[in-house]
Amino acid sequence: NAGVTQTPKFQVLKTGQSMTLQCAQDMNHNSMYWYRQDPGMGLRLIYYSASEGTTDKGEVPNGYNVSRLNKREFSLRLESAAPSQTSVYFCASSEVWASGGDNEQFFGPGTRLTVL
Amino acid sequence: DAKTTQPPSMDCAEGRAANLPCNHSTISGNEYVYWYRQIHSQGPQYIIHGLKNNETNEMASLIITEDRKSSTLILPHATLRDTAVYYCIVNLIPDYKLSFGAGTTVTVRA
Numbered sequence: 001n002a003g004v005t006q007t008p009k010f011q012v013l014k015t016g017q018s019m020t021l022q023c024a025q026d027m028n029h030n031s032m033y034w035y036r037q038d039p040g041m042g043l044r045l046i047y048y049s050a051s052e053g054t055t056d057k058g059e060v061p062n063g064y065n066v067s068r069l070n071k072r073e074f075s076l077r078l079e080s081a082a083p084s085q086t087s088v089y090f091c092a093s094s095e096v097w098a099s100g101g102d103n104e105q106f107f108g109p110g111t112r113l114t115v116l
Numbered sequence: 117d118a119k120t121t122q123p124p125s126m127d128c129a130e131g132r133a134a135n136l137p138c139n140h141s142t143i144s145g146n147e148y149v150y151w152y153r154q155i156h157s158q159g160p161q162y163i164i165h166g167l168k169n170n171e172t173n174e175m176a177s178l179i180i181t182e183d184r185k186s187s188t189l190i191l192p193h194a195t196l197r198d199t200a201v202y203y204c205i206v207n208l209i210p211d212y213k214l215s216f217g218a219g220t221t222v223t224v225r226a
Contacts (some may be wrong), residue, residue: 004159036214042203042216043160058213090159103150103207105214107159 001026004108006091012114013081021076021111031094032074036087049074066112081115088112117141122213125221134191136220138204141185147208149180151189153200
């Protein structure tokens with residue numbers, strides 16, 4: 001199993017350009033997440049998808065859109081990139097049980113994005 | 117979600133136990149304590165979680181105080197590969213959102 005994969009690994013954009021970050025998981029998880037991590041800081045949740053067909057805003061959603069394409073794939077789109085969006089982006093997935101128990105999230109290797 | 121407080125950094129000698137404290141004095145009765153770590157800008161890695169009882173797995177032990185206001189993650193025999201940022205997170209099940217703070221940077225020295 002590959003776990004959680006992300007593409008691309010690195011990307012440089014100019015201000016105003018758009019791009020889509022791709023994420024896929026092969027663990028049959030219902031829930032998927034996008035986080036960003038700025039230098040020296042912890043991760044902040046951008047958007048999440050509790051299950052296929054649903055998406056919700058996290059802590060820092062402005063400037064981003066997401067699509068849960070199917071159960072495996074969850075993409076993050078920057079419509080008009082800004083230098084403030086320079087960051088490392090992590091995708092994660094988990095199987096959350098309503099009756100309690102694990103919310104162990106499995107993370108991808110990250111996409112390092114620089115906006116000039 | 118309850119906030120957590122962790123020391124910004126700590127050192128540990130290789131082969132010794134590393135005890136990482138976390139304060140979560142505002143934790144509510146149905147919030148779990150989770151620990152993750154992040155090694156050198158990789159994606160975070162789950163370590164362990166617990167509600168009330170102490171927990172142990174192949175990576176670590178989690179000790180939660182009786183009043184649940186604090187906890188300690190114990191790495192029993194630290195190795196150089198355990199050098200990482202360790203995050204203590206409280207999470208409401210089945211809430212989907214993990215809130216990562218700044219964590220504790222642990223440096224294991226030979």
